[in-house]
Amino acid sequence: MDENARYEQFLRDRITELREQRNISEHRLSLELGKSGSYIRSITSGLTLPSVRELFNIIAYFEISPAEFFTGLEDKTSLRVALTEKLRELSDEDLEKVSTFIGWIKK
Incomplete structure (x- = not known):
């Protein structure tokens, strides 16, 4: 797996991990971020990636820093x-x- 693919997979897995820790559905998270109900599903399924701004919104939603979000990438x-x-x-x-x-x- 090339580096970009590894980063993309990490991003999808990390969002799923944090979402599951909060016991929140993909649909509910999407709506709480002000997006359509399928927004998070499109990210975690690999269909799309969030913009940098939206990634920061996701990170802020989980009340962690970007550094904490990317912990484990190495x-x-x-x-x-x-x-x-x-x-x-x-x-x-x-x-x-x-x-x-x-x-x-x-x-």
Whole structure:
């Protein structure tokens, strides 16, 4: 699968995942976004892709950031992804310590 196809599949799967977490139908989500009842179905079936503006509307609907939406797009086995997940669990105080350590390493 080429990169574009992988990104498109991720987008469709992620919308479905978030929608199912909220226990909301494709039809209802479409209507709540101010679209026709089949809008989300056309995206998740691969018939169409949302515009960037509409993608941001979908992301905002789920009350997450674009970064959170795209979490998991990278190879889950990569060290960068594993570290990012661990960083999300740290307190602000611990994040400051990590930042200091990284600054020390870069010197």
